Amino acid sequence: MTNRLELNGSRQFCSWLNEHQISISFSTYQAGKLFFIGMQDAQKMSVFERTFARCMGIGLDPKTDSLWVANLYQLWRFENALKPGQSHQGYDRVYVPQVGYTTGDIDVHDVAIDDQGVLFVNTLFSCLARPSETHSFEPIWQPPFISKLAAEDRCHLNGLAVKDGKAAYVTCVSQTDVNEGWREHRQDGGVVIDVQHNEVIADGLSMPHSPRWYRNKLWVLNSGQGEFGYIDMKTGQFEVVAFCPGYLRGLSFQGNFAVVGLSKPRGNKTFEGLALHDKLKHKKVAPRCGLQVINLNTGDIVHELRIEGIVEELYDVCVLPNTQRPMAIGFMNEEIRRVLSLPF
Structure with a gap:
């Protein structure tokens, strides 16, 4: 693997960021980085990154603009240190790690905010959890088919959607109740579960990720097929909106657009035998790493950020509204x- 890193936006990607007055944050656990993509000026893109070991889920609190980020063994809350209208070295957001919880290596995936605060997917223990003042975590829910709270990653619970201030839907790679049983069901064992009613509402998916409730639809990434779409709540069917040439993880929205994260599948057993490989071969395209912006009305890929070099896998994507050029303070320098x- 090379240490080179290149980020190249499509022709109108920067104009799209400017038009919507947004920036984008994304995480890569493989390279241990948290990235912030914004604009230096009307034409030039800003790329800022900080190192956080095994950086995973990103959760934005819409009420306070607090940014929650999960890493290898901690969950951190970042706060913007600037007041409205202030800037620091050309940045209009300076995210400072303000509060941290030590969870231990429980393989935290998605992070979200409901009306009680922050919660996260505890993948190792197959449950939803909250940070605890005294323990590694506080379990609050587990799938109905999970019989025991055990550090066994039984179903690879990974994604979480909040609806009306409540944890509403999750994605799992399988409905297995044994240690790492999900690995045998990657092709079509994936499910979406209604948390409030404790029932499976969609099945037959391939390693689904990143469920999100947006504009009265439950959007999901059918990652093992490279598909972005939504669940028909009446039939339980997954309706494909777009194919993206990569293993999909990370989903956020802005207006009529979805921003999806693409990864290059690793050459190991986790990604072997997925339909994505055959689809890429059939379409005569190589897997990509980057972000794609999808028009929700047409399913067209309208903008793209291609990532080449050391970063090959993304986990989460988060649109930062009303933000032109963000940065974050890390732990390893004097700043x-x-x-x-x-x-005051």
Whole structure:
């Protein structure tokens, strides 16, 4: 693997960011990075990154603009240190790690905010959980087919959607109740579960990820098929909106558009035998790493950010509204000592 890193936007990608006054954050656990994509000016893209070991789920609190980020063994809350209209070295957002919870290596995947605070997918223990003031986590829900809270990653619970302030839907790779049983059901064992009613509402999916409730639809990534779509709530069928040439993880929205994360499948047993490989071969295209912007009305891929080099896999994607050029303070340099945010 090379240390080279290149990020190239399609012709109108920067104009799209400018038009909607947004930036985008995405995580890559494989390279251990949290990225922020914004605009330096009307034409030039800004790329900022910080190192966080095994960086995974990103959750944005819509009420406070707090940014929650999961990594290898911690969950961190970032706060913007700037007041409205302020800037720091050309950045209009400076995210500072303000509060951290040590969870241990429980393989946290999606992070979301409901009306009680932050919650996350605890994949190792096959449950939804909240951070605890005294323990590694506080379990709050597990799938109906999981019989025991055990550190066995029994079904590869990974995705979480919040609806009306409540944890509403999750995705699992399988309905298995044994240690890493999901690995035998990657092709078509995936399910979407209604958390409030404790029932499976869609099945037959291939390693589904990133469920999101948006504009009265439950959107899902059927990752093992490279498909972005939604669940028909009456029939339980997955309706394909677009094919993307990569293994899909990470989904966020802006207006009439979805922003989807694409990864290059690893050459190991986790990704062997997936329909995605045959689809890529049939379409005569190589798997990509990057972001794709999809028009929800047409299913067209209208913009793209291609990533080449050291970063080959993404996990989560988060649109940051009303943000032109964001950055974050890390732990490994002197800057964290000097950035002060005062309550007046």
